[in-house]
Amino acid sequence: MNFLIFGVLAPIAYFLLRFFIKKLVMNFIQNAKRNSNIKNMSKCEKCDTFMHEDELITSDGKKVCNKPSCNK
Numbered sequence: 001m002n003f004l005i006f007g008v009l010a011p012i013a014y015f016l017l018r019f020f021i022k023k024l025v026m027n028f029i030q031n032a033k034r035n036s037n038i039k040n041m042s043k044c045e046k047c048d049t050f051m052h053e054d055e056l057i058t059s060d061g062k063k064v065c066n067k068p069s070c071n072k
Helices: 002-035
Strands: 041-043 050-052 057-059 062-064
Touching: none
Parallel strands: none
Antiparallel strands: 041 050, 057 062
């Protein structure tokens, strides 16, 4: 009887509990990320500064910022 409880049921219960807790935490993180006003940042490939994705321009397949030195 102990083998049935500790060898079969306990591992199944452990993995199911772990799965549901992981799912709960992932949903919490996604909802927190979705509801916050965090901007997505990207790096300019020429001057290595981080800017908002809307402020970067794609030029020759590279993301560059609006600075005159990067637009050349």
